[in-house]
Amino acid sequence: MLSANAEQRANIKFLTKLGKSATETYNLLTEVYGDQCLSRTQVFEWFKKFMEGRKNVGNDPKSGRTRFESVDAVKAKATQLLKSITQDDLQHCFQQWKIRMERCRDRGGDYIEGDNISTV
The missing domain is CATH 1.10.10 (Arc Repressor Mutant, subunit A)
Structure with a gap:
């Protein structure tokens, strides 16, 4: 059917x-x-x-679809990547985030992506 x-x-x-x-x-x-x-x-x-001459009424093949990883595989990969971040890199990213948040606050909530941020 x-x-x-x-x-x-x-x-x-x-x-x-x-x-x-x-x-x-x-x-x-x-x-x-x-x-x-x-x-x-x-x-x-x-x-x-x-x-145009198609004969088949069936669905087209689903080639090219992305296969999604299992939740466990994603968790494992994320954990591995997080563990590979050095403490200095994490501290640097946190400082950059703080600077951006302060600028956003100073501009009344306007955040501009790509601001040249000086290192602290």
Whole structure:
């Protein structure tokens, strides 16, 4: 059995073969599926694909998607990076932050990224 989206794509394919326009196709799908209808943009994109000769109504492959690391892997990596920061580097970053906060306060809350900050 086709998913609801695949069913609508099959109907788009059918309507293109009948010579309907993209707008007519969208209007007919909206009439049949109501709130569950694909968006206008999706209908027009699929309409174009079928007009260009696409045969398959299935989803496109998901190549290029970024795989996310597990929470534990992210925690381990963050811990490792934090442990690699020297005390001098941490102290320097804290001093730079203090200077920026003071400037922000002195300007009434306006913070300007990229200020040239002198070292303390």
